[in-house]
Amino acid sequence: MYIQIKNLSKIFKDNYAVNEINFDIEKNKTVGLLGPNGCGKTTSIGMILGLIEPSGGEIIIDNKNLQSFKRDEILARINFASPYIELPKKLTVKQNLEVYGRLYGVKNLNTRINEISEDLNIKDFFEKKTGELSSGQKNRVSLAKSLINKPEILLLDEPTASLDPDIGDFIRSYIQEYKSKNQVTILLASHNMNEVERLCDSIIMMKKGKIIDRGTCKEIIKKHGRDNLEETFLKLARSKDEF
Amino acid sequence: MNFNKIYALGLRHLYLISNSFPRVLDLIYWPTVQIFLWGFISKFFTLNSDYYSNTVGIILTAAILYDFLFRASISFNMMFLEEIWSRNFTNLFIAPIKISEIITSLTLTAILRTLIGLVPAAILAVPLFGVSIFELGLPLLFLLIALYLFGISLGLLVASGLLRFGPSFENIAWASLFFFAPLGCIYYPIEILPSSLQIIAKGLPLVHIFEEMRNILINNVVNYTHIMKSISISVVYFIFGVIIFYISYSGAKKRGTLINMGE
Secondary structure, eight states, X not given: OOEEEEXXXXXXXXXXXXXXXXXXXXXXXXXXXXXXXXXXXXHHHHXXXXXXXXXXXXXXXXXXXXXXXXXXXXXXXXXXXXXXXXXXXXXXXXXXXXXXXXXXXXXXXXXXXXXXXXXXXXXXXXXXXXXXXXXXXXXXXXXXHHHTTOXXXXXXXXXXXXXXXXXXXXXXXXXXXXXXXXXXXXXXXXXXXXXXXXHOSEEEEEETTEEEEEEOHHHHHHHTTOSSHHHHHHHHHHXXXXX | OOHHHHHHHHHHHHHHHHTOXXXXXXXXXXXXXXXXXXXXXXXXXXXXXXXXXXXXTHHXXXXXXXXXXHHHXXXXXXXXXXXXXXXXXXXXXXSSOOHHHHHHHHHHHHHHHHHHHHHHXXXXXXXXHSOOGGGGOHHHHHHHHHHXXXXXXXXXXXXXXXXXXXXXXXXXXXXXXXXXXGGGTSSSOGGGSOXXXXXXXXXXXXXXXXXXXXXXXXXXXXXXXXXXXXXXXXXXXXXXXXXXXXXXXXXXXXXXXXXXXXX
């Protein structure tokens, strides 16, 4: 297994945000992390990124405990994109990519910036300040930043939230295309069930800090007797049962 | 230490300044206003005070040095706050840059921000009021080092507070230096303070810095022991600031405040 999560917990003021969860992600697979708001998805991602210290359990990446990695050593192999965090607004797109490329120690940075900018169609607003971009443009720039170091592990938190269907589809297609050409393991937190069905090899359903189900989309839909993932999600999210 | 990463973070702040003329203007504006204000006060005192009668420019020199301290600290705080205001905090803390490299980068970049503001003001003081801080000679360099280290130490403590308490700690950033100013004996000798406060004041490098500045300008004597004492005290504060910053960072990881921190 490439990423192993063992009995991972996080307690905030006596409340379990994440409660002894266990899951594995195989190398170069995409796993969807689903669940209602406040179920512990972002906290789990924060712990994998080293931004949040777990209260218990282990995160093992490439057979090595996350805590035994040097901070800069492991973070150089990971990246993250979320519409809820932004790049410096007063810097141009090009300047932001240059700064982050340098921070990630990217070799042949200009070539990499050109490559990724063409792939994500951001060249047209390269010299524009990031704060002046539309949501769709910002999301593409954020994705470009998250791929600047060709990460082995990519964490995506609702990458297409608040985007129109056209841009959303563009982002999803790009992620699919990128994954087919590159070695990358992806953990995707999303509320868009079509996106999850399209991008993920398997899914993990969370509720109240716990994992309540896991498997491929087809398996989970079938198991709960629903027609699609959205209905399955609603059933699990609204259920009072502890699975 | 990876200097390319230190440079990268510095570059982020250099781009921020170079992209905005009002930002450059803001850096220059306040020190210049200070020079005008204290220049006129200084002129008045030199004409009407026995203590200052033979030494033109003590107050103005003190004002420039104090502003250097103020700018150094505020520059450090501002760069940290910029990451919060722009919601870039998470991106920065998931980048493969060591905490020591973040501190080094902000410390070095703060010099530039400080000098952009202060050099024009210090130069302006020469023709306008006939006062040049460069008259302090070589000791000026050491006094600036002591001031800078103390300013950055305060910046580190405020940044630690931001990590600990979040953006609501911002107001403390602006107030932090004014808290130390009365005890710093910037414009008056330490004897003015009540004896109990003198003991506390001596624990700050400011007293030693500004006493030595007055000693140089009034008596034309340089006491390097005092200068080294001020630098040593500043180094102790700097180390203390770094330790507190690391503790706050560790605490922020436990509380989960590094993710999604922003206005």
